[in-house]
Amino acid sequence: MSRDDNRERWQLQTSRTGGNGLEVAFTGRWCMDQALPFPDRLAAELADGIDRLTFKTDLSSWDSGFLAFISRLLKLCEERKIRVEREGLPEGVRQLLAMAEAAPVQKLAGTGQSDESLLFRMGSAMLAVFRDGPAMLGFLGEIIISFSRLATGKIRMRWGDLWWEVEEAGPRALLIVSVISFLVGLILAYLGADQLRMVGAQIFIADLVAIGMVREVGALMTGVIIAGRTGSAFAAKLGTMQVNEEIDAFRTLGISPIDFLVLPRMVALILMVPLLTLYASFVGILAGLLISTTIFGIGLFEYYNQTVAALDLSHFMVGLVKGTVYGSVVAYSGCLRGMQCGRNATAVGEAATSAVVTGILLITISASVLTVFFYQLGI
Amino acid sequence: MKAKHPLKIQNLTIAYGEKVIQRDLNFTVNTGDIFVIIGGNGSGKSTLMRSLVGLQPPTQGTVLYEGLDFWNVDHAEHERIKRRLGVMFQGGALWSSLTLAENLALPLNQYTDLSPGLVDEIVSLKLALVGLAGYGDFYPAELSGGMKKRASLARAMALDPDILLIDEPSAGLDPLNARHLDNLILELRESLGTTIVLVTHELPSILGICNNSVFLDAETRTMIDSGNPKEAVHSGDPKVRTFLTRGEA
Ligand SMILES: Nc1ncnc2c1ncn2[C@@H]1O[C@H](COP(=O)(O)OP(=O)(O)OP(=O)(O)O)[C@@H](O)[C@H]1O
Numbered sequence A: 001m002s003r004d005d006n007r008e009r010w011q012l013q014t015s016r017t018g019g020n021g022l023e024v025a026f027t028g029r030w031c032m033d034q035a036l037p038f039p040d041r042l043a044a045e046l047a048d049g050i051d052r053l054t055f056k057t058d059l060s061s062w063d064s065g066f067l068a069f070i071s072r073l074l075k076l077c078e079e080r081k082i083r084v085e086r087e088g089l090p091e092g093v094r095q096l097l098a099m100a101e102a103a104p105v106q107k108l109a110g111t112g113q114s115d116e117s118l119l120f121r122m123g124s125a126m127l128a129v130f131r132d133g134p135a136m137l138g139f140l141g142e143i144i145i146s147f148s149r150l151a152t153g154k155i156r157m158r159w160g161d162l163w164w165e166v167e168e169a170g171p172r173a174l175l176i177v178s179v180i181s182f183l184v185g186l187i188l189a190y191l192g193a194d195q196l197r198m199v200g201a202q203i204f205i206a207d208l209v210a211i212g213m214v215r216e217v218g219a220l221m222t223g224v225i226i227a228g229r230t231g232s233a234f235a236a237k238l239g240t241m242q243v244n245e246e247i248d249a250f251r252t253l254g255i256s257p258i259d260f261l262v263l264p265r266m267v268a269l270i271l272m273v274p275l276l277t278l279y280a281s282f283v284g285i286l287a288g289l290l291i292s293t294t295i296f297g298i299g300l301f302e303y304y305n306q307t308v309a310a311l312d313l314s315h316f317m318v319g320l321v322k323g324t325v326y327g328s329v330v331a332y333s334g335c336l337r338g339m340q341c342g343r344n345a346t347a348v349g350e351a352a353t354s355a356v357v358t359g360i361l362l363i364t365i366s367a368s369v370l371t372v373f374f375y376q377l378g379i
Numbered sequence B: 001m002k003a004k005h006p007l008k009i010q011n012l013t014i015a016y017g018e019k020v021i022q023r024d025l026n027f028t029v030n031t032g033d034i035f036v037i038i039g040g041n042g043s044g045k046s047t048l049m050r051s052l053v054g055l056q057p058p059t060q061g062t063v064l065y066e067g068l069d070f071w072n073v074d075h076a077e078h079e080r081i082k083r084r085l086g087v088m089f090q091g092g093a094l095w096s097s098l099t100l101a102e103n104l105a106l107p108l109n110q111y112t113d114l115s116p117g118l119v120d121e122i123v124s125l126k127l128a129l130v131g132l133a134g135y136g137d138f139y140p141a142e143l144s145g146g147m148k149k150r151a152s153l154a155r156a157m158a159l160d161p162d163i164l165l166i167d168e169p170s171a172g173l174d175p176l177n178a179r180h181l182d183n184l185i186l187e188l189r190e191s192l193g194t195t196i197v198l199v200t201h202e203l204p205s206i207l208g209i210c211n212n213s214v215f216l217d218a219e220t221r222t223m224i225d226s227g228n229p230k231e232a233v234h235s236g237d238p239k240v241r242t243f244l245t246r247g248e249a
């Protein structure tokens, strides 16, 4: 209760009172700022044929620490069917105990933490992926319906939101896309230089870098960057709205949160990722040119001509299709995980992480599918 | 606390940037008071609370705890004062990644050397006192709004603070639980000698259990009355009377 009481320590004494009675005497200071004892140390004495417990107290001060000691002691006595006479306790202690006991105890279990083994949790996680399947398809369906409502003019695009998302996903990602594409272009050039020198065909670095960047790497790197940057932001934003019940507020008003929140984000990435892909390819080719002309001694015009000859429209088409697909799967993953978010702050973090993982997983799967598909078509 | 005036406010002005919320506040909370801060929505009650508990420095004036200038003492003293305060936020502010029992145990484990068994016992006692016995394993997200309020009061009480500052404990509570809460507050004062500073709009609480008050006005941005609210109903400022009688007198 009071920090300026004298610092004397807690003291505890027990004595037998006529027949089978036990008296517990408390003196000194029983406050939480000391290491108070745990009542189970009295268990032995209580076991000794005792059927009645009385208290004697002369305390300089006490607080919840004392209260907890007594409360625990009462439980021990109850287990042993020992009758307790509380008269010797301070008035306040008796009243607080009475208040605590008056409240009904709920025999409910919370979800609590799981104590399952690692193997069990890994198994459940695997199953969760499959169980997630229907929900993922359902969400995809909702998005398609929303797009068709947009196409048939039943709903209108929210241009303000769209513009905001476009700006966020596109121009603001330029710097990081530039840096990464430049470095990837450089890596491709070195890789090519090493292998092609063996056959004396170093000029083909230009083909490798150009086709590699335009067909595959430009889109792939952009997709991964956008998954980490924008996909996670989508999930965090929608997740926070879920926590604040903002999404429920849309639902109760009969407004589809998909139309309102998901559609603009989908459209923004479907527009911006292909453009960023083109830009990334350009930067990568530039890096290849810089390395080849300065370090491997290839002529500037030679390299330029070789690049132009290597690229034709189909390569650009492949790159743009991939960019579009990656953009949609990233937007889809971000929105999905955001909308699935739980109702607390931890869940928002998990949604953001999960959005990135799902995004990259879907990019990789669609990259393989598309590569095989274009190969079969001969493009 | 032995001092007669555990909390004294002198010429306090609180503001967000340039925007003054309340100015020239002067009032004293006595030991064992159940002190209520009254005022309409947006009058600055929560903001005042923030500067009383060390979250937002006032732009002018002083907050004295037992005569110590809360905002100008050295860091260690500031922290020592804060540890004697128990704070319940308007929104609950329970830590969402911890269960209720863990929410209550955290301050106890941080600041005492009690054995885990005794900590558990204190936790279940405090939960029982607010009528949440048996909910220790629940996460805050699994509770109703009113239950969160009560859990957050239990957390504020965890360390047996000298002064308990409570922002709207009974908003969202059903009448029985609101009544129970009033009884609990009275009991805390009787048994543990806790001084209570609370914000509430509940007229039964204001008139039933509070013995001292300050009335903040949103228009003039300063206090327009103080003292025992039971007397203010009859003799206070007209605005205060209107407020305390819901404009019916
Ligand atoms: N972070 C902030 N920045 C700027 N102004 C704020 C901020 N928080 C609150 N305010 C303003 O301060 C004023 C007082 O707010 P405060 O939350 O203290 O009111 P209150 O008296 O607690 O109201 P209520 O009864 O609704 O809880 C309001 O006008 C509010 O707009």
Ligand SMILES: [Mg+2]
Residues within 6 Å of the ligand: B045, B046, B047, B090, B167
């Ligand atoms: Mg408030």
